[in-house]
Amino acid sequence: MIDTHVHLGQLRYEDPGMSPSTMLRWMDRNGIEKAIVMAVEVPEELDYLVTTRELLRMTRRHRDRLLPLCAADPRHRYPGRFDPYPILNAYIGEGCVGYGENLCGLPVDDPMQQRVYEACDRLKLPIVMHIDWWINRDKPGLPGFERMLATYRNVKWVGHAQYFWREISAKVPRKVSYPAGPVVPGGRIDELMRKYKNLYADLSAGSGYNAITRDPEFGIAFLNRWKHRLMFATDKLRAKQDTSIIDFIRTVDISEDARRRIMRENAGKVFDLA
Numbered sequence: 452m453i454d455t456h457v458h459l460g461q462l463r464y465e466d467p468g469m470s471p472s473t474m475l476r477w478m479d480r481n482g483i484e485k486a487i488v489m490a491v492e493v494p495e496e497l498d499y500l501v502t503t504r505e506l507l508r509m510t511r512r513h514r515d516r517l518l519p520l521c522a523a524d525p526r527h528r529y530p531g532r533f534d535p536y537p538i539l540n541a542y543i544g545e546g547c548v549g550y551g552e553n554l555c556g557l558p559v560d561d562p563m564q565q566r567v568y569e570a571c572d573r574l575k576l577p578i579v580m581h582i583d584w585w586i587n588r589d590k591p592g593l594p595g596f597e598r599m600l601a602t603y604r605n606v607k608w609v610g611h612a613q614y615f616w617r618e619i620s621a622k623v624p625r626k627v628s629y630p631a632g633p634v635v636p637g638g639r640i641d642e643l644m645r646k647y648k649n650l651y652a653d654l655s656a657g658s659g660y661n662a663i664t665r666d667p668e669f670g671i672a673f674l675n676r677w678k679h680r681l682m683f684a685t686d687k688l689r690a691k692q693d694t695s696i697i698d699f700i701r702t703v704d705i706s707e708d709a710r711r712r713i714m715r716e717n718a719g720k721v722f723d724l725a
Contacts (some may be wrong), residue, residue, distance in 0.1 A: 551579030
């Protein structure tokens with residue numbers, strides 16, 4: 452198994468977070484071979500940052516299993532003066548396999564964000580996108596995110612978090628992060644997956660798990676339908692954390708082809724893993 456969304460380091464004041472050794476021990480207990488580790492370089496969601504430089508240091512001895520992403524706050528410097536391309540290119544040279552987690556408190560299609568997207572497009576870097584009511588915020592139906600999918604075609608976009616996953620249903624209640632009950636077919640995620648071959652999604656956190664379990668029949672069909680675009684992930688960032696997605700993806704009644712792709716093969720394709 453490859454977990455495509457974990458965190459290292461202290462991110463919350465009240466919790467020490469996961470060290471490389473505690474993460475590796477947890478991975479061993481759960482049969483996870485490799486993990487994609489997020490950098491956090493913006494202040495919106497969490498108490499502390501874990502910068503790309505710090506992440507590169509923490510993972511240096513474990514690159515066979517812990518694969519770092521890079522990130523940058525697009526609000527660096529004066530407006531219009533920040534060029535993230537040389538910085539991100541240097542991070543690739545140091546071992547980063549993608550960009551993320553994008554946690555910036557700007558509209559998803561803000562011009563400052565697009566400087567980063569353009570650099571990732573030139574570098575063909577995948578981007579892990581957290582989308583909620585404030586971070587990478589968008590209108591219902593994700594029209595701004597769709598424009599980014601259409602504009603930056605060399606980017607493999609990985610959808611994640613509450614306001615992305617609630618769009619699995621055609622009926623989306625206002626200001627509800629974790630909708631309950633049956634999924635109404637015809638949601639925007641299905642539509643965007645059909646239109647844009649560069650859209651992927653990770654199943655991490657309460658948002659991804661809720662989306663595919665709130666309506667079991669729909670969830671199984673969704674997993675089979677998009678088996679080539681979905682990736683197993685936990686969003687592991689603390690020792691005591693619900694990671695029910697692990698047992699779920701191992702036992703849910705989907706095809707073995709779908710399970711193999713979701714648990715491992717799609718991660719290799721998105722993050723260009725050997």
